[in-house]
Amino acid sequence: MNYDEFVKYLKQDKMEKNVLLLYGEEVFLKAHSKAELLKKITPAQMPEFNVFEFDGRKYDLKAVDEAIEALPVMSDSKLLTFRNSMIFTISGKDTATKEYKEFWEKRLSDIPEDVFLVFDEEKVDKRSGLYKKFQKQNAFAEFSYLSENKMINWTIGLFRTLGKVISPHDAKYLIEITGEGMMAVKHEAEKVAAFTQGEIQITRADIDAVVVPVIENKVFDMVDAMLSQNAYAALSKLNDLCSLKEDETRILGAISSSVDKILTVKLMTESRLDRTQIASKSKIPPFLVSKYITLSAKYTRENLERLLTMCVDTDRNFKLSQGDKTVLLQRLIADFAG
Structure with a gap:
């Protein structure tokens, strides 16, 4: 299920599924949807005996078994919630151990109808066996980033609830410079609304006065200047980042990432x-895809590949400690764009 399908699912009088997996990049939608789900399925009677919460990869499997098997106390149902269990990942340091995965492989085939299980996961690998089990039963909800148009409309609506008016153009600008989805936009919108006080119309100047763009957005503009052979503008943006005490290694990583995405x-x-296909395959949020498409059309593949190679060389010099890192970044800009 996607978000829209999940909203329809929540409107049913009776929940058809008693085991659900919630995941996806858009944490705001996931958190909101989980809260609405729990409103419907949390036992009203004796919650202290019928609601169980398990957090992280390591929890008592015996306690889980006992919670599932015991009859509800003065209630029609029980609820078990799991947050970041990592049982749906395949490899990496954050994955659950084999013991936990094997436990759920067996346990999920025998869950009583009066027991609700909700898994709230940050990381899911769609190749994992457990994920495929949930997929087969359509017992999952994926909360992906909104499309550009939906994100703009949501942002306009958000400002409306704050008693403000913002144009689609300025809403798009705010979305781009925050770059991290609905939660970040909501946080910054509330700041802008508080800053403007008696003013109704929100302008780009209001946004610039309050919102500090994420480093990826600042670096994106710097990369554009580099590719345009405007060394002065690129160096100016680098100096701004350094004055804010941004880590040089992080700056270089953001440059490399931006160039790689543009290419x-x-x-x-x-x-x-x-x-839609570009957003899915590149893992770029749909509301940011258009600016990458616009920029990618301005430059040749050869130029992008050359800058990416120079970033790799600069990273090597970072690791070999060959000089001050800020100077190395300045040299990267000068050599490419000078």
């Missing part, structure tokens, strides 16, 4: 993929 989008557009 990836360029190759995808040349292959005639649409925006």
Whole structure:
């Protein structure tokens, strides 16, 4: 299920599924949807005996078994919630152990009808056996980033609830400079609303006065200047980042990531993929895809590949401690754009 399907699912009088997996990049939607779900399925009677919460990868499996098997206390149902159990990942340091995965492989086939299980996960690998079990039963809800148009409309509506008016153009600008989805936009919108006090109309100047763009957005503009052979503008933006005490290694990583994404989008557009396909395959939020498409059209593949190679060389010099890192970043800009 996607978000829209999950909203319809919640409107049913009786929940058809007593085991559900919630995951996805849009944490605001997931948190909101989980809260609405729990309102419907949390036992009203004796919650202290019928609601069990398990957090993280390590919890008492015996306690889980006992909670599932014991009859509800003066209630028609019980609820067990799990947050970041990591049983749906395949590898990596954050994955659950084999013991936990094997436990759930067996346990999930025998859950009483009066027991609700809700898994709230940050990381899910769709290749995992447990995920495929949930997929087969359609017992999951994926909360993906909104499309650009939906995100803009949501932001306009958010400001309306705050007693403000914002144009679609300025809403898009706010979305782009926060770059992290609905939760970040909500946080910044509340700041802008408080800053403007008696003013109704929100302007770009209001946004610039309050909102500090994420480093990825600042670096994106710097990369654009570099690719335009505007070394002065790129160096100016680098100096701004350094004055804010941004870590040089993080700056270089953001440069490399931006260039890589621009190149990836360029190759995808040349292959005639649409925006939805580009967002899915590149892992770029749909509301940011358009600016990557616009920028990728301005520059050649060869130029992007050359900058990416120079970033790799600079990273090597970072690791070999060959000089001051800020100077190395300045040299990268000067050598490429000078």
